[in-house]
Amino acid sequence: MDIELFWHNQGNGKSSRFMLMNDQDQIRAFLHQNVLWSQAFEQNPSIQLIVDPNKSVIIDANPRACRFYGYNRTQMRGMSFGVLEVETLPVDNLTEDSTIHSYQHRTAKGDIRSVKVNSNALTVDTDTLIQLIVFDITKRRRAEAAEQGQRLLAEALVNTAAALVNTLNLDEVLDRVLEQVEHILPNEYVNIMLVENDITTIARARGYERVTNVETYRQLQVSVSATPTLRWMTERRSALAIPNVNTSPLWIPMQDTIDWLKSYLGAPIRMGSYVIGFLNLDSSVTNRFSEQDAYTLQAFADQAAIAIRNARLFDRMRNQTMISEKRVAERTAELNYEREQLHTILDAMTEGVIYQELDANRNLQTRYVNRVMLNMLGYETDETPPNLQDIFSFADVDASHQAQIHHDVAEALRINGVWTSQLRFKPPNRLPFDASVTSTQVNGTLGTDRNPDRLQGIVTILRDNTQEQALQRQRSRFVAQASHELRTPLTNLKTRAYLMRKQPEKFQDHLEILEGSVTRMQHLIDYLLDMSRLERGVALFKFQEVNAQMLLQIVISEHEPKIRQTGQTIHLYLPKTALIVRADPDRLMQAISNLLANASNYTPNDGAVMVRLSQMRDEHGHENAMFEVIDTGVGIPHNQQADIFEPFYRISNDGYGSGLGLSIAREIVAGHGGTIWVESQLGVGSCFRFCLPLVLMEQPVEAGS
Numbered sequence: 001m002d003i004e005l006f007w008h009n010q011g012n013g014k015s016s017r018f019m020l021m022n023d024q025d026q027i028r029a030f031l032h033q034n035v036l037w038s039q040a041f042e043q044n045p046s047i048q049l050i051v052d053p054n055k056s057v058i059i060d061a062n063p064r065a066c067r068f069y070g071y072n073r074t075q076m077r078g079m080s081f082g083v084l085e086v087e088t089l090p091v092d093n094l095t096e097d098s099t100i101h102s103y104q105h106r107t108a109k110g111d112i113r114s115v116k117v118n119s120n121a122l123t124v125d126t127d128t129l130i131q132l133i134v135f136d137i138t139k140r141r142r143a144e145a146a147e148q149g150q151r152l153l154a155e156a157l158v159n160t161a162a163a164l165v166n167t168l169n170l171d172e173v174l175d176r177v178l179e180q181v182e183h184i185l186p187n188e189y190v191n192i193m194l195v196e197n198d199i200t201t202i203a204r205a206r207g208y209e210r211v212t213n214v215e216t217y218r219q220l221q222v223s224v225s226a227t228p229t230l231r232w233m234t235e236r237r238s239a240l241a242i243p244n245v246n247t248s249p250l251w252i253p254m255q256d257t258i259d260w261l262k263s264y265l266g267a268p269i270r271m272g273s274y275v276i277g278f279l280n281l282d283s284s285v286t287n288r289f290s291e292q293d294a295y296t297l298q299a300f301a302d303q304a305a306i307a308i309r310n311a312r313l314f315d316r317m318r319n320q321t322m323i324s325e326k327r328v329a330e331r332t333a334e335l336n337y338e339r340e341q342l343h344t345i346l347d348a349m350t351e352g353v354i355y356q357e358l359d360a361n362r363n364l365q366t367r368y369v370n371r372v373m374l375n376m377l378g379y380e381t382d383e384t385p386p387n388l389q390d391i392f393s394f395a396d397v398d399a400s401h402q403a404q405i406h407h408d409v410a411e412a413l414r415i416n417g418v419w420t421s422q423l424r425f426k427p428p429n430r431l432p433f434d435a436s437v438t439s440t441q442v443n444g445t446l447g448t449d450r451n452p453d454r455l456q457g458i459v460t461i462l463r464d465n466t467q468e469q470a471l472q473r474q475r476s477r478f479v480a481q482a483s484h485e486l487r488t489p490l491t492n493l494k495t496r497a498y499l500m501r502k503q504p505e506k507f508q509d510h511l512e513i514l515e516g517s518v519t520r521m522q523h524l525i526d527y528l529l530d531m532s533r534l535e536r537g538v539a540l541f542k543f544q545e546v547n548a549q550m551l552l553q554i555v556i557s558e559h560e561p562k563i564r565q566t567g568q569t570i571h572l573y574l575p576k577t578a579l580i581v582r583a584d585p586d587r588l589m590q591a592i593s594n595l596l597a598n599a600s601n602y603t604p605n606d607g608a609v610m611v612r613l614s615q616m617r618d619e620h621g622h623e624n625a626m627f628e629v630i631d632t633g634v635g636i637p638h639n640q641q642a643d644i645f646e647p648f649y650r651i652s653n654d655g656y657g658s659g660l661g662l663s664i665a666r667e668i669v670a671g672h673g674g675t676i677w678v679e680s681q682l683g684v685g686s687c688f689r690f691c692l693p694l695v696l697m698e699q700p701v702e703a704g705s
């Protein structure tokens with residue numbers, strides 16, 4: 001019987017491996033060996049291969065090996081060992097006596113199995129063969145890999161979380177997500193999509209530059225609801241692995257990716273009940289991503305979601321803060337501008353203004369004082385506002401009256417919100433002045449426990465009305481004196497009328513006196529009307545260029561006879577150069593007449609009256625005509641020199657003067673833009689002067705006397 005030895009060395013050209021055994025002993029011996037071999041190799045439950053290490057060819061494989069690798073025995077015999085190898089088996093390993101190493105082998109179906117290989121050298125004749133005993137450790141490896149994967153994932157997630165939460169800047173967070181996903185799931189192409197109102201935008205992408213135009217790719221926007229993969233992930237809120245995009249019903253190929261994209265793994269970035277984005281991994285090989293990868297990516301996406309949410313919150317908070325800060329800055333600028341405006345307005349006012357506010361102890365604290373108020377109270381304007389707690393302390397009243405004022409103010413504010421009064425103030429460094437005072441309550445927000453009556457502060461306005469008051473007093477005096485002046489001739493009239501009836505025989509005498517009284521009254525009324533018209537400015541001046549010399553000569557000629565009659569001498573001094581002024585000649589003559597009449601009236605009969613005209617340059621360099629009426633009369637006491645220009649003011653009640661002549665003269669001179677004043681010495685005489693601006697000078701004229 002021929003027995004084919006199962007050992008053969010295919011392709012080595014030697015036929016010695018195929019033996020015919022006829023010798024019974026040989027056969028027996030062989031069978032004995034064969035039985036042993038059969039037990040050791042054929043029936044062995046372990047996977048065994050015999051390999052020629054020189055040619056790297058499989059000499060034989062036991063049935064268990066054939067089942068394991070998925071080839072029949074014929075296929076296996078003579079097969080290159082490389083067909084099984086995923087990683088090349090190092091030759092060194094094979095020649096060692098007995099070593100165990102781990103490899104990955106590929107089965108006929110293409111499955112990759114993890115194996116441990118125990119290799120033993122067998123010597124047949126002079127050849128060395130290798131017996132490989134293969135242990136399938138795929139399951140163990142998977143378990144190990146899964147366990148390691150979990151461990152790595154946990155570690156990676158911890159690192160990711162640390163890396164992501166390290167920054168609150170959304171841009172940086174996205175960069176880090178992209179960077180970290182590489183550590184967790186090494187990948188070819190990755191992108192992060194963010195979703196807003198169902199539309200995605202690619203916030204970050206990496207790897208695509210190798211396969212497509214990145215700019216166009218990054219501008220890609222798709223609708224979540226219209227994209228099955230994204231919709232799937234959104235609805236299920238879980239990761240999606242597509243091993244082969246060509247066979248997946250969920251996959252809609254895009255122009256940009258159609259050529260190269262073979263498998264896909266995506267995970268929704270979940271935030272509460274929303275999906276705010278997607279983490280997408282693309283691959284150019286099929287079956288690139290496993291279920292485990294999907295789980296891993298989802299875990300990672302959840303970490304990323306936390307970081308993105310924090311960054312967004314921070315962003316929103318920062319934006320809000322920035323907006324608030326900007327608003328505050330704008331409002332502050334507006335308020336400053338308004339305050340500036342208000343201060344400018346308040347400083348431009350002619351009234352003094354002070355604003356005081358109640359502090360926590362309900363004491364008034366000064367918050368603002370305008371310049372006028374500071375001036376009024378005798379402070380320098382550039383000085384730091386003093387703490388003017390109580391402006392009524394400047395009032396010219398005693399302590400008890402001051403307490404009364406405070407009480408009145410508080411009461412009036414409580415009832416009406418406003419208090420007004422007329423007070424005289426007497427600041428330490430200033431002349432006393434009269435002022436109308438108005439205090440107005442400033443209401444704050446609605447009443448609080450601390451501040452139930454809503455009073456927040458008080459604005460007090462002081463109007464210096466010293467002049468008004470003086471004018472008022474003057475008016476009252478004027479009315480009183482005018483009435484008095486009219487009553488005297490009226491009483492006279494009444495008396496004379498009575499006497500005329502009682503003494504008809506003295507009718508003529510009484511009539512004369514009566515007429516005199518009427519004339520006096522008429523004069524008085526004419527004066528009063530004149531005064532009133534001049535004061536009110538309704539007396540229109542008819543200005544023209546007037547030769548002052550000629551005007552004075554006319555006045556003198558009118559008065560000269562009467563003056564000479566008294567025995568007084570009269571002198572007129574005129575300059576050679578004609579002085580021309582702009583004047584209403586009638587009014588100007590009236591003023592000079594009044595002065596001349598007074599000069600004569602208040603001078604003894606042996607005295608002298610002089611009128612002098614001269615040219616005078618004032619402190620501004622302007623040329624003026626100076627009019628002087630001088631007498632050697634009784635003179636005017638120094639302290640009454642200002643008063644005599646007031647209506648009805650008379651030093652003595654002797655004579656028939658009305659007390660209006662000087663006040664009319666003053667109004668007329670003022671109407672010409674000049675000022676009248678007097679220099680006088682009791683018992684020596686008086687000199688009344690006023691100046692009018694010179695218009696032009698004419699040729700010299702003859703002076704009169």
Ligand code: ADP
Nearest residue numbers: 598599602635644650651657658659660661662
């Ligand atoms: P009257 O009609 O009383 O003269 P005036 O207004 O002209 O009124 O003058 C007012 C007062 O001034 C006079 O009453 C007089 O006391 C005083 N006075 C005016 N002029 C002179 C003067 N030349 N010499 C002295 N006193 C004068």
